[in-house]
Amino acid sequence: MRTTPGLDDAFDRAAGRYDLLTRLNPGYHRHLRAAAHALAERIGGGPGRLVLDLGCGSGASTAALVGAIDDARVVAVDASSGMLEQAAAKSWPAGVEFVHATAEALPELGLPPAAGAFAAYLIRNIPEDGRDDVLRIIRDRLAPGGWLVVQEYSVAGRPSAVRVWTLVCRFVVVPLARLVHGSPRLYDYLWRSVLDFDSTAELADRLVGAGYTDVAHRDATGWQRGILHTWVARRPG
Numbered sequence: 001m002r003t004t005p006g007l008d009d010a011f012d013r014a015a016g017r018y019d020l021l022t023r024l025n026p027g028y029h030r031h032l033r034a035a036a037h038a039l040a041e042r043i044g045g046g047p048g049r050l051v052l053d054l055g056c057g058s059g060a061s062t063a064a065l066v067g068a069i070d071d072a073r074v075v076a077v078d079a080s081s082g083m084l085e086q087a088a089a090k091s092w093p094a095g096v097e098f099v100h101a102t103a104e105a106l107p108e109l110g111l112p113p114a115a116g117a118f119a120a121y122l123i124r125n126i127p128e129d130g131r132d133d134v135l136r137i138i139r140d141r142l143a144p145g146g147w148l149v150v151q152e153y154s155v156a157g158r159p160s161a162v163r164v165w166t167l168v169c170r171f172v173v174v175p176l177a178r179l180v181h182g183s184p185r186l187y188d189y190l191w192r193s194v195l196d197f198d199s200t201a202e203l204a205d206r207l208v209g210a211g212y213t214d215v216a217h218r219d220a221t222g223w224q225r226g227i228l229h230t231w232v233a234r235r236p237g
């Protein structure tokens with residue numbers, strides 16, 4: 001496994017209250033649904049079409065996929081057993097499966113080529129020197145012409161976005177996490193990891209460098225404009 005050291009434990013510990021905090025984040029589920037629709041528009045529906053939800057966490061991104069793509073087979077993968085337990089405890093239609101594995105270990109899962117993959121808030125959590133490899137691993141799990149959608153916070157190179165992100169973390173996210181979890185550690189990490197993460201152009205360049213085509217990016221709406229972004233990228237057909 002090549003996850004960020006200590007991160008799986010931090011997610012395990014935060015898992016029980018994770019959904020509560022995402023519910024308190026205005027737009028969290030709406031933005032996931034919009035990104036899942038971006039994937040659905042590109043791959044269409046159809047029984048048995050395989051879609052991967054990478055870093056599925058407690059299942060919020062999985063639910064967005066299930067709502068957007070008819071009759072898909074969804075394999076949802078996460079490195080944290082605590083987050084997966086939260087996800088698996090929810091009620092899911094047939095065809096949704098949760099797997100405890102890292103994104104790096106995808107080739108070992110023996111899955112057929114996927115029509116699409118969704119990585120919502122995953123790539124930032126991969127150590128910087130492992131991101132290109134993970135993007136290549138995902139590309140190789142896609143069928144030719146298959147699509148990847150990445151959803152991430154990114155503020156690098158935009159001082160006003162850095163300011164808003166820092167204010168929101170300092171005065172809303174971290175205090176709320178202290179209240180809800182008792183410890184804001186994971187959310188302090190969230191703040192810092194977003195400040196350290198690739199700019200939107202750098203992530204687009206990574207995708208191109210990892211062999212994707214048709215790379216495009218769009219900004220979120222609402223207070224997260226300039227902070228939250230969606231990239232689409234295609235494995236060449």
Ligand SMILES: C[S@@+](CC[C@H](N)C(=O)[O-])C[C@H]1O[C@@H](n2cnc3c(N)ncnc32)[C@H](O)[C@@H]1O
Binds near residue numbers: 007079
């Ligand atoms: C911020 S949560 C996002 C969960 C979900 N996608 C959502 O949108 O709510 C990030 C998840 O990525 C998982 N994760 C981090 N590194 C990973 C890796 N290398 N492979 C698989 N999962 C990973 C964490 O365990 C965590 O559950």
